[in-house]
């Protein structure tokens with residue numbers, strides 16, 4: 001079972017699972033036009049992307065689709081009771097650090113109520129293992145690198161990070177109370193084809209292509225450990241396969257310990273687009289952190305192999321996809 005399957009990572013994961021012969025029960029709260037209760041405009045880039053990703057997932061053999069809001073406990077219990085999944089991979093959430101600065105309330109239903117409902121449904125239906133998306137943002141503002149899973153995570157810099165930290169605490173309590181085995185996967189800035197339009201790679205690429213200014217915070221000196229989406233999906237699948245290696249309420253970083261300055265990231269992107277960027281500087285946002293850098297030791301000790309797509313290659317895939325998705329016609333994507 002995969003939640004958030006119209007999303008960037010969830011759709012890629014559901015497609016990969018289906019293409020490798022699994023039966024996938026996929027859900028999302030988006031409707032056929034990609035609209036959600038928080039984004040009712042079918043012409044928004046985010047809606048059009050969700051609709052296109054969802055259409056691809058629903059066409060794949062072995063996929064059973066359910067429109068579902070995880071914040072609705074009864075519907076979720078009912079669906080899980082009918083499906084009786086072996087494993088649940090819960091990716092549905094409201095994502096985005098900057099969005100959580102503008103509208104923290106948008107995160108409560110999906111990330112807190114929804115997460116509690118997923119835990120409860122897994123317990124009630126005796127799901128053996130739950131894997132769920134946490135985030136590098138739980139590490140907060142710090143300069144010591146790399147980030148180790150045992151490091152403190154009680155100083156969230158954004159409300160989004162607070163919800164992910166809360167998820168890890170809630171999962172811990174469900175293990176203590178009921179013995180639920182769970183794994184919080186701390187994803188590190190995932191990028192690639194079908195990526196989110198609110199994230200830096202998409203925003204930067206579109207600005208460069210349209211010869212509009214690229215806004216760089218803090219002089220472009222912020223550092224991010226970017227992870228290619230197929231590497232992320234490969235890690236999720238490998239962790240699901242190697243479930244005997246993680247016990248209790250575990251957490252693991254899914255990042256390559258290879259951070260790059262955002263200004264250098266923009267340079268790689270503009271080289272691939274063969275267009276010089278127009279840079280506009282802005283002060284650092286309060287919800288932002290200066291650095292993300294995953295220690296990958298725990299992940300590598302739990303999975304035997306993990307692909308490490310070079311940034312140049314991953315961004316090349318992203319650029320090729322973007323040029324096909326939005327050939328810079330009349331429509332603003």
Ligand SMILES: NC(=O)c1ccc[n+]([C@@H]2O[C@H](COP(=O)([O-])OP(=O)(O)OC[C@H]3O[C@@H](n4cnc5c(N)ncnc54)[C@H](O)[C@@H]3O)[C@@H](O)[C@H]2O)c1
Nearest residue numbers: 004006007008009029069070092093110133135187189190
């Ligand atoms: N992309 C990243 O860099 C990144 C980094 C760290 C963590 N994460 C986490 O990974 C997960 C997937 O991220 P993504 O980038 O694919 O985001 P996304 O926004 O593309 O996908 C999330 C999906 O969840 C769905 N959703 C939201 N609330 C829901 C609800 N109440 N019921 C059902 N569906 C709901 C959305 O419609 C969307 O399709 C999220 O939990 C996110 O917080 C992502």
